[in-house]
Amino acid sequence: MRGVWTTAGVREAEDEVLARTPDGALMQRAAHAVARRAAAMLTEHTGGVSGRRVLLVVGAGNNGGDALWAGAFLRNRGVGVGAVLLAPEKAHAAGLAAFRRSGGRVVSESDVPQWTERAELVVDGVVGISARGPLRPAAADVFDRVTAPVLAVDLPSGVDPDTGAVDGPAVHATATVTFGARKPVHLLNPGRCGDVTLVDLGLPLGAEHGRSPELRQLDVADVAAAWPVPGPEDDKYTQGVAGIAAGSATYPGAAVLAAGAAVRATSGMVRYAGPAADEVRSWWPEVVATGSVADAGRVQAWAAGPGLGTGRDGCDVLAHVLGQGVPVCADADAITLVATRPEVLDARDPDTPLVLTPHDGEFARLTGDRPGADRVAAARAAARRFDAVVLLKGHHTLVAAPDGRVLVNRPRGAWLATAGSGDVLSGILGGLLAAGLDPWLAAGAAADVHARAGEIAAAGVPTSASQVLMAVPEAIRQVRALCDDGSSGA
Numbered sequence: 356m357r358g359v360w361t362t363a364g365v366r367e368a369e370d371e372v373l374a375r376t377p378d379g380a381l382m383q384r385a386a387h388a389v390a391r392r393a394a395a396m397l398t399e400h401t402g403g404v405s406g407r408r409v410l411l412v413v414g415a416g417n418n419g420g421d422a423l424w425a426g427a428f429l430r431n432r433g434v435g436v437g438a439v440l441l442a443p444e445k446a447h448a449a450g451l452a453a454f455r456r457s458g459g460r461v462v463s464e465s466d467v468p469q470w471t472e473r474a475e476l477v478v479d480g481v482v483g484i485s486a487r488g489p490l491r492p493a494a495a496d497v498f499d500r501v502t503a504p505v506l507a508v509d510l511p512s513g514v515d516p517d518t519g520a521v522d523g524p525a526v527h528a529t530a531t532v533t534f535g536a537r538k539p540v541h542l543l544n545p546g547r548c549g550d551v552t553l554v555d556l557g558l559p560l561g562a563e564h565g566r567s568p569e570l571r572q573l574d575v576a577d578v579a580a581a582w583p584v585p586g587p588e589d590d591k592y593t594q595g596v597a598g599i600a601a602g603s604a605t606y607p608g609a610a611v612l613a614a615g616a617a618v619r620a621t622s623g624m625v626r627y628a629g630p631a632a633d634e635v636r637s638w639w640p641e642v643v644a645t646g647s648v649a650d651a652g653r654v655q656a657w658a659a660g661p662g663l664g665t666g667r668d669g670c671d672v673l674a675h676v677l678g679q680g681v682p683v684c685a686d687a688d689a690i691t692l693v694a695t696r697p698e699v700l701d702a703r704d705p706d707t708p709l710v711l712t713p714h715d716g717e718f719a720r721l722t723g724d725r726p727g728a729d730r731v732a733a734a735r736a737a738a739r740r741f742d743a744v745v746l747l748k749g750h751h752t753l754v755a756a757p758d759g760r761v762l763v764n765r766p767r768g769a770w771l772a773t774a775g776s777g778d779v780l781s782g783i784l785g786g787l788l789a790a791g792l793d794p795w796l797a798a799g800a801a802a803d804v805h806a807r808a809g810e811i812a813a814a815g816v817p818t819s820a821s822q823v824l825m826a827v828p829e830a831i832r833q834v835r836a837l838c839d840d841g842s843s844g845a
């Protein structure tokens with residue numbers, strides 16, 4: 356599992372290291388890595404390094420200092436380097452001196468168009484972890500002219516380091532070199548960061564240093580290790596029976612998708628209870644289907660809500676499953692029911708896990724507000740408020756636990772934005788909860804396999820929820836194979 360720390364945490368850890376490191380040593384290490392990456396990008400895009408032209412865009416702080424030192428290192432490799440100083444009087448003094456010594460040129464305002472046109476690479480050293488808000492006009496004007504690849508120092512300027520939000524002009528980087536630890540922006544807005552390289556600065560981060568990560572991301576090995584695999588002693592019951600309470604006369608499809616996803620994601624047994632029993636049986640003969648949750652038989656977890664309806668009947672079904680003392684994934688109409696009839700939660704045994712899986716609209720119904728720019732904070736607050744794991748859907752699915760832990764899922768394209776794909780996610784999650792996984796991990800693993808299934812089903816062209824569901828076994832196979840290969844970060 357990869358950890359990601361907030362900028363405040365990184366700064367604190369950096370200060371500890373700075374106090375016992377010679378002046379400038381960390382910056383030069385950081386800058387050296389930027390120069391190495393810049394040289395590799397020049398080679399990739401132009402076939403060489405010496406004689407190429409690089410433009411640095413330099414802000415008022417240490418991020419600009421990194422860029423200036425990197426420029427000096429590039430000069431030593433025969434690169435023509437110019438620097439636009441956005442705040443000349445505040446430019447990092449030692450960096451600027453080194454840059455000038457190396458023969459680097461400070462670019463005057465009138466020369467900016469010529470440099471942006473001729474530069475083969477642009478280094479964004481405007482702001483790093485002290486960034487607030489979008490690019491200011493002077494920096495935005497420079498980047499408006501840039502057509503060359505951009506290498507961001509630490510993070511793309513103008514993008515919020517802790518939320519990944521973009522609220523005005525911001526850099527779109529081809530690649531980013533970051534230092535010490537990944538920051539939330541790298542996970543929450545990877546499209547703006549491009550290819551991210553992490554330079555180890557030996558920062559004291561981690562539980563052993565009293566600094567817990569702000570965000571975590573599951574590695575493929577975590578998903579593979581969590582996914583239930585039957586052992587020699589197992590039978591269909593010991594692996595956990597998943598119950599699906601979904602669908603209505605109007606929406607039988609949601610029941611078919613959710614039940615099918617549970618069947619394909621896990622190997623034990625799936626029960627279905629509701630008005631779509633005939634449809635579910637005809638699609639999935641292995642599902643034990645009944646008309647009502649009251650006579651469904653024992654299950655180890657329920658996935659409830661898709662197509663359930665938001666009237667009295669749906670409410671009774673939700674109250675029933677919440678009262679069974681087993682984990683419940685409440686999705687779609689079940690979320691609306693929790694929002695409109697909060698007393699339904701009274702049926703819940705407070706010790707049994709609840710997972711809520713809202714999209715933004717359902718989140719607004721549930722909490723009164725849409726998630727806003729800081730989705731991590733929003734998901735975390737909702738998890739605390741409902742004492743539930745909250746899986747907030749979107750391009751990056753977030754999974755927040757009531758104790759504050761947040762997982763961010765790695766998106767694999769946007770093909771999952773198709774009707775019914777959420778029903779598939781509910782079914783997968785129901786299966787994992789029934790197998791006894793920790794609900795936070797279950798939600799993260801389900802989101803990972805769901806995203807993989809979406810990518811496999813689409814293979815670059817539009818797909819459908821049914822196809823995503825059919826691709827679930829292939830996604831699980833991919834996870835298990837990647838893990839066996841030792842490609843644990845994929």
Ligand SMILES: NC(=O)C1=CN([C@@H]2O[C@H](COP(=O)(O)OP(=O)(O)OC[C@H]3O[C@@H](n4cnc5c(N)ncnc54)[C@H](O)[C@@H]3O)[C@@H](O)[C@H]2O)[C@@H](O)CC1
Pocket residue numbers: 369370373381382383385414415416417418419421481482483484485486487488489490491508509513534
């Ligand atoms: N502290 C350390 O140990 C290290 C820091 N390093 C670099 O230092 C950076 C942090 O440096 P600083 O804390 O000096 O600050 P930054 O360089 O991130 O920002 C400089 C100043 O820019 C201004 N600013 C904020 N938002 C702005 C915006 N939207 N537009 C224009 N100006 C804005 C602020 O006044 C801020 O203080 C890191 O991101 C990294 O690049 C590296 O050299 C590695 C070591």
Ligand SMILES: Nc1ncnc2c1ncn2[C@@H]1O[C@H](COP(=O)(O)OP(=O)(O)O)[C@@H](O)[C@H]1O
Pocket residue numbers: 687714747748749750751752766767768769770771772773774775776777778779780805
């Ligand atoms: N732009 C996107 N990129 C990646 N995944 C997306 C995107 N939009 C939606 N998804 C995913 O697709 C699923 C949609 O679920 P949901 O909104 O409940 O749809 P439905 O109710 O039609 O099943 C969620 O898992 C969500 O994370």
Ligand SMILES: [K+]
Pocket residue numbers: 418479480481482483507508509510511512
């Ligand atoms: K930057």
